[in-house]
Amino acid sequence: MTNDTNSTFDGQMDAFLERMTETYMNALDQNLDAQSAFLESWMDSMEDSLSEERVREGYEGSMRAYEAWMDAAETSFERMGQSFQGEDVEPEEFRDIWLSSANEAFKEMMTTTAFAAATGQTIDEAMDMRQNIDEASEETLHALNFATVGDVREVGERLVELERRQHTIEQKLDRIIDEL
Structure with a gap:
């Protein structure tokens, strides 16, 4: 290869790595924004129906979940950098990092009494809704002589x-x- 060809290849590789890094960072930002929005929404909905202690515990669980996501982001970013430096990094490793952190984050959220109370409340509401639907169905069937x-x-x-x-x-x- 000539120097011109090497320069062109290096320039293309630099541009590719720059686009790849930018895309990765955008995806990471979107992921973290989505996680933050979820946690904020979840905590807002819990504040209305839970005691202060449960809200605090739920908040602590959400912070531990957030830490798990941040650790995954940091690990992913480090592995991406190592990949750019020539280390052989399998794409599946990134998937595994995020799957593992998702499991950890969900575990942190689901083991709180706030989550259990919210789940119980949701089930109660669903059962009430089902009862209302059953009653409405029965009234409709009676009106139609069925x-x-x-x-x-x-x-x-x-x-x-x-x-x-x-x-x-x-x-x-x-x-x-x-x-x-």
Whole structure:
């Protein structure tokens, strides 16, 4: 290769590495912004429904999760730099860094009592919503003269009660017949 060819190649490689670094940094910024927005939103929603102690614990858990993300960002950035310096870094290593940090961050959030309380509250709200939907469905079906699950259960319960009474009457009749 001639010096011109080497210069051109070096220039192209520098431009490529610069674009790669810029793209990586933009992606990192977006990731951190998204994580911050999530944590802020989560904490805002928790403040209204949780005690001060649970909010504080939730905040501490979110800070530990944030630290896990920052550690991953730092590790990724270091490995990217090592890659640029010629070290053989497999692309899967970056995936593993982020997957591991995501697991760690979620563990930090999910092991707080604030998360457990929020999850319980969400489940309660979902169950209330389901009950309201079931009631609305039943009212609509009644308005259309269709049988509902409740109607079928009621008929079944009445049938069982009638069978029980019939059995009692049959036993009494059998005793009367035996005495005659």
